[in-house]
Structures are given as structure tokens and as C-alpha cells.
Amino acid sequence: MGNSYRVTKYKGGGSAGGLSSPESEWTSYLDVGAKVGLEEYLIIEGQYVGFVRDVCKLSHVDRLEVQELEVFVEETNYKDGQKIVLPDALNVVREVLREQIWCKLVSEKVEFHFGYDYYMYVICPFELPELLKGVPTELNVEDFESPYI
Numbered sequence: 001m002g003n004s005y006r007v008t009k010y011k012g013g014g015s016a017g018g019l020s021s022p023e024s025e026w027t028s029y030l031d032v033g034a035k036v037g038l039e040e041y042l043i044i045e046g047q048y049v050g051f052v053r054d055v056c057k058l059s060h061v062d063r064l065e066v067q068e069l070e071v072f073v074e075e076t077n078y079k080d081g082q083k084i085v086l087p088d089a090l091n092v093v094r095e096v097l098r099e100q101i102w103c104k105l106v107s108e109k110v111e112f113h114f115g116y117d118y119y120m121y122v123i124c125p126f127e128l129p130e131l132l133k134g135v136p137t138e139l140n141v142e143d144f145e146s147p148y149i
Helices: 038-058 086-097
Strands: 003-008 063-071 083-085 101-106 111-114 120-124 140-143
Touching: 038 086, 038 120, 063 086, 083 086, 086 101, 086 111
Parallel strands: none
Antiparallel strands: 003 120, 003 140, 063 083, 063 101, 101 111, 111 120
16 A cells, blocks of 8 residues: 554654653553543544544545454444444544554555554555645654554
8 A cells, every 4th residue: 555654642762763652651541540631641532533534534535444353342333344434433543542442444545553552553655744734733653664564
């Protein structure tokens, strides 16, 4: 599909030069109440959800397919191979970030993969930083091959 990017909430560099989380940083939804308050968590979660929404809108994608679904709660509204409209896909992003499910969200134009510690990967045929100029986001975007390809 072309270009692969890693999207993170992290600002600092790690020993390998890429963005990484300091030990004191929250890296899981399970940290809500211990390392991060719910209000701050929801702000960051909203940035990830908004990022997916904006990339889909800019690339004219209104449906994504749930692929490789793994479910960590008793039930979910989604099934592997299910094609869902963008508003439902944004709910999937929330469920992935809250560690209720894991999956890839895929279309012909763009893919979203989710890693541990709030790393998200975007695979697309276009230059993502160029596409996102003028789109407000506090998330960091860097060239990085998705480990989930």
C-alpha cells in the first residue's frame, strides 16, 4: 500500500531515536485512576479517534473492515470481516484503546493498526504528513513500518 507511519502521544525520544514513553508515563487504559485521570485520558483518546476520523475523511474513506479481531471482554458488537461505517469504526478505535478488543481497521486506501502503549500505525499510499497539514493534532507522526503488516 505504500507508506507506513507510527502515531503516538509521546513527545520524547528513546535510546533508539524514536518517540517513546518515559517510565512515569501512562501507557494503558488500566492506568486511569492511578497514573492518569479520566478527564486527561479522554482528551488523549479523543485525539486518536479524531486522527482516524480526519485521515479517513481526507482520504475519502467512509467504511473500514474489521480484521484479525481479538475480543477481551464478554462480548462486542463487532465481528471479524465486518465492514462498518466511519462512526462505528471510531467506536472500534475507542474499544481498542480501552483494551476491550484488538483488530486492524482496513480499507483499500488506508489501514490502521494498533500496538501496545498507545502506538498506532497508519498505512496509506500517500504522504501522511502532507495530507495532514492544517489538521490540528497534538499526536506525533513519524515514518515507521507497522509491525502488524
